[in-house]
Amino acid sequence: QITLKESGPTLMKPTQTLTLTCTFSGFSLSTSGVGVGWIRQPPGKALEWLALIYWDDDKRYSPSLKSRLTISKDTSKNQVVLTMTNMDAVDTATYYCAHLTYHYNSARYYYRFDYWGQGTLVTVSS
Amino acid sequence: EIVLTQSPGTLSLSPGERATLSCRASQTVSSNYLAWYQQKPGQAPRLLIYGASSRATGIPDRFSGSGSGTDFTLTISRLEPEDFGVYYCQQYGTSPGFTFGPGTKVDIK
Numbered sequence: 001q002i003t004l005k006e007s008g009p010t011l012m013k014p015t016q017t018l019t020l021t022c023t024f025s026g027f028s029l030s031t032s033g034v035g036v037g038w039i040r041q042p043p044g045k046a047l048e049w050l051a052l053i054y055w056d057d058d059k060r061y062s063p064s065l066k067s068r069l070t071i072s073k074d075t076s077k078n079q080v081v082l083t084m085t086n087m088d089a090v091d092t093a094t095y096y097c098a099h100l101t102y103h104y105n106s107a108r109y110y111y112r113f114d115y116w117g118q119g120t121l122v123t124v125s126s
Numbered sequence: 127e128i129v130l131t132q133s134p135g136t137l138s139l140s141p142g143e144r145a146t147l148s149c150r151a152s153q154t155v156s157s158n159y160l161a162w163y164q165q166k167p168g169q170a171p172r173l174l175i176y177g178a179s180s181r182a183t184g185i186p187d188r189f190s191g192s193g194s195g196t197d198f199t200l201t202i203s204r205l206e207p208e209d210f211g212v213y214y215c216q217q218y219g220t221s222p223g224f225t226f227g228p229g230t231k232v233d234i235k
Contacts, residue, residue, distance in 0.1 A: 039226075047171065108158040111161075112173055
């Protein structure tokens with residue numbers, strides 16, 4: 001059974017650096033075909049993908065936020081950490097981490113976020 | 127960067143009716159890179175469809191996905207009360223990675 005849970009501060013001030021931890025169970029991030037991503041959702045708005053780390057430590061970032069994001073993993077602790085610098089009110093959102101499965105079939109790769117954490121609301125306010 | 131547009135913005139239907147949700151991409155998307163998610167208020171998204179037409183584990187067969195190129199469709203053959211919520215399409219691309227559409231809200235008529 002795969003589970004993920006986000007943890008971190010709920011309230012931040014502008015210009016601070018956000019550090020979120022995703023603690024997971026039921027899989028290993030050293031297994032081929034696996035990744036963990038971060039997705040956020042401002043109140044009442046759509047989902048926005050932020051970053052992804054693959055089992056082999058390959059990392060991907062949203063181009064619009066790349067300069068502010070860092071993703072890392074600690075395989076021994078079953079954790080993925082996301083940092084976002086220079087937080088602003090527009091960064092107020094629920095932040096989700098999600099398990100990514102990708103597999104190769106009939107000469108094609110298939111990707112999907114198949115398990116999600118419950119999300120954690122981060123509010124940025126002075 | 128590929129932009130996803132979903133229509134309609136809101137779909138008001140009654141239980142038992144058929145729902146057809148559209149996802150249009152600004153550029154061609156390989157069908158194996160297209161997924162659909164359902165989100166209910168206060169909950170995390172749930173994967174419904176990946177590879178444009180493959181149902182995720184445990185998803186009822188009233189949910190089906192189709193399409194190719196720039197036009198994709200999620201169909202719910204007969205709406206159940208628990209199907210109301212917001213539906214997002216999502217695509218994967220080498221750059222920038224993953225993109226979500228703005229969502230279609232399915233609510234009770």
